[in-house]
Amino acid sequence: MKIHEYQAKELFQKYGVPIPRGQVAFNVEEAKSAAAELGTLPVVIKAQIHAGGRGKGGGVKLAKTPVEVEEVAQAILGMTLVTHQTGPEGRLVRRVLVEEGLAIEKELYLGMLPDRSSARVTIMVSEAGGMDIEEVAAKTPEKIIKVQVDPLLGFEAFQARQLAYGLNLEPDLVKLFVPMVARLYKLFCEYDCSLVEINPLIITRDRNILALDAKVNFDDNALFRHKDILEYRDHDEEDPAEVEASKYNLNYIKMDGNIGNMVNGAGLAMATMDIIKLAGADPANFLDVGGGASEEMVENGFRIILSDPAVKGVFINIFGGILRCDILAQGVVEAAKKVDVRVPVVIRMEGTNVEKGRKILEASGMNLTVASDLTDAAQKVAAIAKG
Numbered sequence: 001m002k003i004h005e006y007q008a009k010e011l012f013q014k015y016g017v018p019i020p021r022g023q024v025a026f027n028v029e030e031a032k033s034a035a036a037e038l039g040t041l042p043v044v045i046k047a048q049i050h051a052g053g054r055g056k057g058g059g060v061k062l063a064k065t066p067v068e069v070e071e072v073a074q075a076i077l078g079m080t081l082v083t084h085q086t087g088p089e090g091r092l093v094r095r096v097l098v099e100e101g102l103a104i105e106k107e108l109y110l111g112m113l114p115d116r117s118s119a120r121v122t123i124m125v126s127e128a129g130g131m132d133i134e135e136v137a138a139k140t141p142e143k144i145i146k147v148q149v150d151p152l153l154g155f156e157a158f159q160a161r162q163l164a165y166g167l168n169l170e171p172d173l174v175k176l177f178v179p180m181v182a183r184l185y186k187l188f189c190e191y192d193c194s195l196v197e198i199n200p201l202i203i204t205r206d207r208n209i210l211a212l213d214a215k216v217n218f219d220d221n222a223l224f225r226h227k228d229i230l231e232y233r234d235h236d237e238e239d240p241a242e243v244e245a246s247k248y249n250l251n252y253i254k255m256d257g258n259i260g261n262m263v264n265g266a267g268l269a270m271a272t273m274d275i276i277k278l279a280g281a282d283p284a285n286f287l288d289v290g291g292g293a294s295e296e297m298v299e300n301g302f303r304i305i306l307s308d309p310a311v312k313g314v315f316i317n318i319f320g321g322i323l324r325c326d327i328l329a330q331g332v333v334e335a336a337k338k339v340d341v342r343v344p345v346v347i348r349m350e351g352t353n354v355e356k357g358r359k360i361l362e363a364s365g366m367n368l369t370v371a372s373d374l375t376d377a378a379q380k381v382a383a384i385a386k387g
Contacts, residue, residue, distance in 0.1 A: 005214050006022070011187060016179075018208065028073045034098035044098075045073055046059065059076060076096055108200060112188050121148070123147050125144070173209060194217045248301070249297065261287060264321075278378065279378055341367070344367070346369045346377055
């Protein structure tokens with residue numbers, strides 16, 4: 001789960017990580033009031049969306065006077081902000097963060113994320129912080145310093161100093177940096193984060209270190225432990241179909257292709273998307289109904305796939321174990337009765353009660369194509385892809 005920058009900064013403040021003074025605003029009047037309360041100009045007005053690259057897209061601007069505060073807030077609020085992370089459709093800006101302007105001496109980068117290959121938490125820093133950090137990682141990876149933290153041992157002071165020295169921080173700044181990184185690591189672990197990133201982490205002219213930006217993502221599977229974080233969820237920043245799927249505990253991710261698919265098991269889902277690509281088409285979604293899916297979950301999953309106007313065909317690939325094939329078939333039939341199915345549907349089933357499932361599909365009288373095996377299914381999906 002993603003949250004907004006101002007929400008991430010609320011968490012930073014809770015853990016004692018220094019941030020600029022600022023307030024969120026949902027309209028122009030609130031933005032003007034926030035700037036007045038800060039009591040200092042210039043202020044920075046920043047669009048709040050769940051995507052990076054806001055500055056390059058025109059979503060972060062400086063306002064030097066009260067008149068400019070109103071003009072900038074009016075320009076950003078309600079705009080469709082397009083960045084390299086939003087895609088060409090962009091995101092509607094519904095709120096802004098109004099922050100004090102700061103005299104910046106240097107911009108740094110700091111990030112934390114789990115490294116599943118080593119079962120460690122990787123902490124990365126770089127002197128080349130700012131908008132082009134992705135380019136730095138691609139072209140000059142030696143400028144990124146990494147340490148790996150064993151969660152069983154915890155974050156050690158020597159690792160913080162290693163990062164500080166990699167940033168060439170002077171002694172007075174090392175004293176500020178070391179405890180700050182320790183607090184961020186504590187936040188990362190206690191909130192089951194999948195990412196904590198500050199870009200840029202700035203050194204000000206008065207010799208302070210502050211998180212000028214903040215990005216925090218959470219492991220969805222751990223959210224039951226963090227009811228306070230669930231209150232941060234912004235449905236407007238999520239795909240409506242993904243929000244709908246979450247109501248039924250379906251693992252659904254919208255994609256840009258034209259072949260919808262429904263599978264039980266993440267590994268099989270990935271293989272199914274490969275099959276769709278090999279057939280000459282592109283997957284329209286990732287949908288894992290899980291091993292223990294009910295008839296209702298299958299029905300809702302099928303309905304959500306068909307609600308996507310880009311879908312030109314559907315491939316259902318199920319290995320019946322805990323989810324029996326007859327349960328799947330009944331769910332698909334019930335969904336097909338309630339939804340106007342205007343695209344070809346290919347179903348490949350193997351496993352528990354497969355013959356019973358096939359009989360249910362055949363007896364439905366609906367235009368549902370049952371594949372004899374995976375090769376046959378791939379050929380039928382290829383035929384859909386070719387029109």
